[in-house]
Amino acid sequence: xxxxxxxxxxxxxxxxxxxxxxxxxxxxxxxxxxxxxxxxxxxxxxxxxxxxxxxxxxxxxxxxxxxxxxxxxxxxxxxxxxxxxxxxxxxxxxxxxxxxxxxxxxxxxxxxxxxxxxxxxxxxxxxxxxxxxxxxxxxxxxxxxxxxxxxxxxxxxxxxxxxxxxxxxxxxxxxxxxxxxxxxxxxxxxxxxxxxxxxxxxxxxxxxxxxxxxxxxxxxxxxxxxxxxxxxxxxxxxxxxxxxxxxxxxxxxxxxxxxxxxxxxxxxxxxxxxxxxxxxxxxxxxxxxxxxxxxxxxxxxxxxxxxxxxxxxxxxxxxxxxxxxxxxxxxxxxxxxxxxxxxxxxxxxxxxxxxxxxxxxxxxxxxxxxxxxxxxxxxxxxxxxxxxxxxxxxxxxxxxxxxxxxxxxxxxxxxxxxxxxxxxxxxxxxxxxxxxxxxxxxxxxxxxxxxxxxxxxxxxxxxxxxxxxxxxxxxxxxxxxxxxxxxxxxxxxxxxxxxxxxxxxxxxxxxxxxxxxxxxxxxxxxxxxxxxxxxxxxxxxxxx
Numbered sequence: 001x002x003x004x005x006x007x008x009x010x011x012x013x014x015x016x017x018x019x020x021x022x023x024x025x026x027x028x029x030x031x032x033x034x035x036x037x038x039x040x041x042x043x044x045x046x047x048x049x050x051x052x053x054x055x056x057x058x059x060x061x062x063x064x065x066x067x068x069x070x071x072x073x074x075x076x077x078x079x080x081x082x083x084x085x086x087x088x089x090x091x092x093x094x095x096x097x098x099x100x101x102x103x104x105x106x107x108x109x110x111x112x113x114x115x116x117x118x119x120x121x122x123x124x125x126x127x128x129x130x131x132x133x134x135x136x137x138x139x140x141x142x143x144x145x146x147x148x149x150x151x152x153x154x155x156x157x158x159x160x161x162x163x164x165x166x167x168x169x170x171x172x173x174x175x176x177x178x179x180x181x182x183x184x185x186x187x188x189x190x191x192x193x194x195x196x197x198x199x200x201x202x203x204x205x206x207x208x209x210x211x212x213x214x215x216x217x218x219x220x221x222x223x224x225x226x227x228x229x230x231x232x233x234x235x236x237x238x239x240x241x242x243x244x245x246x247x248x249x250x251x252x253x254x255x256x257x258x259x260x261x262x263x264x265x266x267x268x269x270x271x272x273x274x275x276x277x278x279x280x281x282x283x284x285x286x287x288x289x290x291x292x293x294x295x296x297x298x299x300x301x302x303x304x305x306x307x308x309x310x311x312x313x314x315x316x317x318x319x320x321x322x323x324x325x326x327x328x329x330x331x332x333x334x335x336x337x338x339x340x341x342x343x344x345x346x347x348x349x350x351x352x353x354x355x356x357x358x359x360x361x362x363x364x365x366x367x368x369x370x371x372x373x374x375x376x377x378x379x380x381x382x383x384x385x386x387x388x389x390x391x392x393x394x395x396x397x398x399x400x401x402x403x404x405x406x407x408x409x410x411x412x413x414x415x416x417x418x419x420x421x422x423x424x425x426x427x428x429x430x431x432x433x434x435x436x437x438x439x440x441x442x443x444x445x446x447x448x449x450x451x452x453x454x455x456x457x458x459x460x461x462x463x464x465x466x467x468x469x470x471x472x473x474x475x476x477x478x479x480x481x482x483x484x485x486x487x488x489x490x491x492x493x494x495x496x497x498x499x500x501x502x503x504x505x506x507x508x509x510x511x512x513x514x515x516x517x518x519x520x521x522x523x524x525x526x527x528x529x530x531x532x533x534x535x536x537x538x539x540x541x542x543x544x
Contacts, residue, residue: 010112010163012126012144013155014093014133016086019106020046022138023085024075032139035072037065045077079317080324082106087325089140090302092132097125101287101303103183105321109151109305112144123160145169149229152181166232171205178204178226184307186222195219195433204230217527217543218434247277249347256295256341260324266345267319268312274347275312284309287351290322293344300326300338303350315347385413398423402492403517404435404529404541429492431517436529436541444530445470446520446537456516456532460491469520469528471539481522488518489532519543 016022020038025048030036035051037044044060054069062074082105090108094100097110110129112122119125126142133140143154145161150170154161161169170177175196179189201207208230215227228234249270257263278285288310291301304310304318326338385393391412399409400421407430409419446454448464455463470480491514516532517540527543 009146010116010122010144011109011146011148011151012112012115012122012129012142013107013109013148013151014129014140014142015152015155016089016106016133016138016140017156018046018048019086020077020082021048021051023082023105024078025073026085026137027081028073028075030073035069037069037072037074038077039074040077047072079105080320083317083321084324084328087322089133089136089138091326092136093129096129096132099303101305102318103152103181103305107152107155107181107183109148126160147229147232147234149181149184150232152184153177156180167208170230170232171203171208173204175202175204175207178207178229182307183305184229185226186307188220188222189226192219192223192226198433217521217525220544247274247281247283247349247352249274249277251345253341253343253345256343257323257345258327258338258341260320260327263323263327263342263345264316264320267323268316270345270347271312271315271319274315274349278349278352282354283349283352284354285315285349285352286310287349288315288318289346289348289350290319291344291346291348292323292326292338292342293346294338295340295343298339305351309353319345319347381413390414400425400427402427402430403531404431405439405441407431407435429490431529434543437544438542440539440541442471442539444528444537444539446518446530455535456489456491456514458514460489460514460516462489466518466520469522469530481524483520484523485521486518487520488530489516490518491516 021036024038025032025034025036028036032048033050035048035054035056037047037051037056039045039062042062044056044058044062044065046058047056047065051065051069051072054072056065056068056072060068066072066074086102086105090100090102093108093110097115100108100110102108112125116122116125119128122144126144130140130142141155141158143151143157143159143161145151145154146163146166150161150166153173154169159169176193179185179193196207201210207227210227212224212227216224251266251270253266257266274285286307286309287303287305289301289303291299293299300322302318302322306314310318323342327342328337381393393413394410395413395417396408397411397417397419399407399419400423401407406421407423409421411417446466447468447470448454449467450464451468452464454466457463466486467483468480469483470478472478514532518530518532519527520530521527528539529541529543530537531540
């Protein structure tokens with residue numbers, strides 16, 4: 001493709017590799033050849049190229065990493081440091097392209113269509129931006145594509161994806177790339193990727209070929225988002241409703257702000273105010289523009305994009321990162337500080353979704369461990385327990401067993417977390433993942449096309465092909481549903497008493513002895529897990 005040919009929806013992403021380690025090295029005034037690692041919960045979450053050369057890897061424990069590279073500097077993870085030091089990098093980019101969206105510290109995107117026409121092509125635009133950032137002492141890679149996710153992935157490999165070529169580029173990428181960028185995925189994306197690997201799906205292209213109906217019925221909502229990304233379909237659209245004008249917060253600073261601590265305090269208050277206004281209209285913000293205006297009229301604006309809704313804490317953090325990096329002037333070579341104190345601070349949500357569309361994770365920031373969030377949740381549960389009684393608050397812990405209900409043991413808060421059955425023991429016939437989202441124990445009738453009951457033979461087969469299920473409702477007529485699909489049965493025990501280890505009788509049609517499970521898809525798109533025992537069926541779970 002000629003360099004001057006562009007598409008109107010092209011996106012250019014700039015990615016700074018190992019940004020937490022880079023920011024820590026800049027903050028400690030260490031040279032680029034000095035090994036450094038960033039730790040969270042005593043494990044390496046980022047390290048520099050010299051540290052990787054010495055054998056340090058993400059996920060290593062501190063002692064193991066220091067053993068591999070004794071001369072390495074070790075620092076704690078600090079989101080505020082990452083955001084503050086990234087602000088001068090964003091400022092360098094905005095000197096050339098005024099419209100910039102920050103996905104997280106270390107990663108930003110710009111619309112490439114108009115800018116590439118000004119610079120004479122996408123390649124020239126990318127070279128200019130990379131050279132400008134590199135001149136400030138930061139390593140950076142660029143990538144261009146039609147869609148945001150593809151552009152971010154291309155930036156990690158320094159690729160220029162041709163217009164219309166996103167799907168072809170993604171098809172050969174490993175399935176793990178769906179979870180490689182946390183700012184564009186839910187915290188559960190890693191679990192989805194691991195499950196897909198176990199199912200034999202090793203590339204994004206193979207996942208893209210799956211039916212969206214199968215993905216939606218078998219996996220969670222984030223899997224549907226991942227499937228759209230795999231097919232290079234347009235990302236999450238803005239809400240169809242017009243943004244209420246009163247969502248915009250514009251605060252006149254009196255007195256004007258020229259200190260970082262004052263800016264952080266005000267940012268926290270405005271973040272809480274914005275959260276209150278969003279809650280009043282049942283909305284959540286996923287793209288936010290933060291603009292500061294000085295007394296002399298100088299403007300400083302950044303747009304932040306998030307995969308998950310911005311919480312008050314996340315909003316306050318982004319305000320702090322942006323203003324701290326601007327007020328302190330960053331490092332040598334970065335753009336100048338503000339010409340006068342900040343007189344106006346403005347928060348403008350530019351993309352909102354319904355509050356129920358996206359959900360907040362229980363853990364903080366999608367990290368595997370967050371002691372502060374865990375402690376706040378624990379204190380809340382203790383208060384509820386004090387009001388309702390000791391057994392009123394119970395925590396689920398993994399347990400051993402074959403059925404979905406048996407794989408969870410409920411333990412009262414404060415008691416020792418001992419499972420009823422060893423989860424590490426072998427459990428032949430155990431129900432594979434994913435498990436049902438809702439557990440039930442509701443009798444149901446499985447019928448064939450003539451209305452006769454369908455049972456399971458001693459050899460583990462249906463006595464007839466199931467076509468309908470029906471259920472008795474208290475005070476109502478029996479309800480029936482046609483089956484769109486079914487799988488099974490899978491025998492897992494004999495004798496009708498518990499989940500014994502056998503896999504079916506070797507002779508006869510002893511239907512009264514067999515125990516089995518089956519899955520069915522109803523004509524209303526619900527998927528059920530059924531259990532057969534003592535010549536009757538029950539709904540054991542509902543997939544959502």
